[in-house]
Amino acid sequence: MRRKAFLVPVLAAVFVLAASPAFSQVVPAATEGKVPLTIGGGVSDFLTDFENSGRMVGVTVWADWRLHHLPPLLDGLSIEVEGRDINFARPAGLTTLRQDTGLGGAIYTWQHYSRFHPYGKYLIGLGSIDFADPTNPYYTHDSRVVLAPGVGADYRAWRNVSIRVDYEYQFWHAIFGSHDLNPNGFTFGATYNFGYRER
Numbered sequence: 001m002r003r004k005a006f007l008v009p010v011l012a013a014v015f016v017l018a019a020s021p022a023f024s025q026v027v028p029a030a031t032e033g034k035v036p037l038t039i040g041g042g043v044s045d046f047l048t049d050f051e052n053s054g055r056m057v058g059v060t061v062w063a064d065w066r067l068h069h070l071p072p073l074l075d076g077l078s079i080e081v082e083g084r085d086i087n088f089a090r091p092a093g094l095t096t097l098r099q100d101t102g103l104g105g106a107i108y109t110w111q112h113y114s115r116f117h118p119y120g121k122y123l124i125g126l127g128s129i130d131f132a133d134p135t136n137p138y139y140t141h142d143s144r145v146v147l148a149p150g151v152g153a154d155y156r157a158w159r160n161v162s163i164r165v166d167y168e169y170q171f172w173h174a175i176f177g178s179h180d181l182n183p184n185g186f187t188f189g190a191t192y193n194f195g196y197r198e199r
Contacts, residue, residue, distance in 0.1 A: 034195075035195055036065060036066035036067075036068065036078075036194075036195040037063065037064070037065055037066075037193075037194045038063070038064040038066070038078075038191050038192065038193045038194070038195070039061075039062070039063045039064075039192055039194075040061070040062055040063075040162075040164055040189050040190055040191030040192065041059065041060060041061040041062070041189050041190070042059070042060050042164060042166070042187045042188050042189015042190065043057065043058075043059060043060075043189065044057065044058045044059065044060045044086060044185055044186070044187040045057055045185050045186050045187075045188075046058065046086050046099070046183050046184065046185030046186075047183060047184055048086060048099055048181075048183050049181045049182045049183050049184070050094070050097060050099075050129070050131065050181065050183075051094070053090075053091050053094050053097055054091055055089070055185070056086045056087070056088065056089050056090060056091075056097070056099075057086070057089040058084055058086035058087050058088060058099075059084070060082065060083065060084040060085075060166075060187045060189065061083050062081065062082040062083070063080070063081050064078040064079070064080045064107060064191075065078055065079045065080075066078045066195060067079065074108075075111070076108050076109045076110060076111050077106060077107075077108050078106070078107045078108075078109065079104070079105070079106065079107075080104065080105060080106070080107040080121060080123065081102075081103070081104045082101070082102075082103045082104070082123060082125075083100075083101070083102050083103075084099075084100065084101045084103075084187075085098070085099075085100050086098065086099040086100070086183070087099075087100075094131070094132070095132075096130055096131060096132045096140065097129075097130065097131050097132075098128075098129065098130040099127065099128070099129050100127070100128045100129075101125060101126065101127045101128075101146055101148070101170070102126050103123035103124060103125035103126075103146060103148055104123060104124070104125055105121065105122050105123035105124050105125075105148075106121065106122055106123075107119055107120070107121035108120055114156075115155055115156040116153060116155055116156075117153060117154045117155075117156075117162075118151070118152070118153040119151065119152055119153065119154070120149075120150070120151050121148075121149070121150045121151070121152075122147075122148070122149050122150075123147075123148040123149075123150070123168075124145065124146065124147055124148070125146055125148075126143060126144070126145065126146060127144050127145075127146035127170065127172050128141070128142075128143045129141070129142055129143070129172075129175070129181075142175060142176075144172045144173060144174075144175050145173070146170050146171065146172055147170070147171040147173075148168050148169065148170045148171070149168070149169055150166060150167055151166075151167055152164060152165055152166035152167060152187075153165055154191060157190075160192055160193045160194070161190060161191070161192055161193075162190065162191045162193065163189075163190055163191075164188070164190065164191050165188055166186065166187040166188075166189075167184070167185070167186050167187075168184060168185065168187070169182065170182060170183045170184060
């Protein structure tokens with residue numbers, strides 16, 4: 001009985017001492033919080049690729065959800081959803097032109113620098129275009145599946161806030177007969193990272 005009373009505390013102490021190295025680690029420069037979410041928005045300057053419309057301006061919003069527990073090679077992979085409305089600075093003669101997209105897909109961010117984070121992305125979704133067709137007044141709207149690769153970079157300006165520059169090239173297949181549209185352009189904006197905390 002005495003041996004049993006002595007053995008239980010000794011074994012408990014051995015288990016505690018054996019487990020203690022698992023809890024000791026170097027404190028990182030930054031830690032990921034409980035919500036691996038980044039949201040942002042910005043102003044887009046896009047070449048619409050519709051007739052001679054030239055460039056138009058719009059607004060873009062996005063949200064990125066960072067994936068965890070991935071192999072080291074895939075660290076930095078996130079899911080992005082993005083909405084864009086190119087609806088401003090219309091050219092003369094095209095007063096109804098508008099392009100909207102709702103896209104989602106993968107974004108991979110290179111995180112080996114403390115403040116500068118370049119990324120590449122590939123999104124897919126739906127695109128909607130409004131226009132005026134003088135030959136057919138009843139045909140003023142169309143929509144298509146849109147493929148959109150892109151690149152960009154985030155620069156952490158202050159704590160959770162980063163500045164984002166993004167370039168996206170879109171593929172609207174066979175939107176007018178066999179003609180493809182390839183709207184493309186830059187978005188300049190800011191992001192807020194809910195998961196980033198400074199030490």
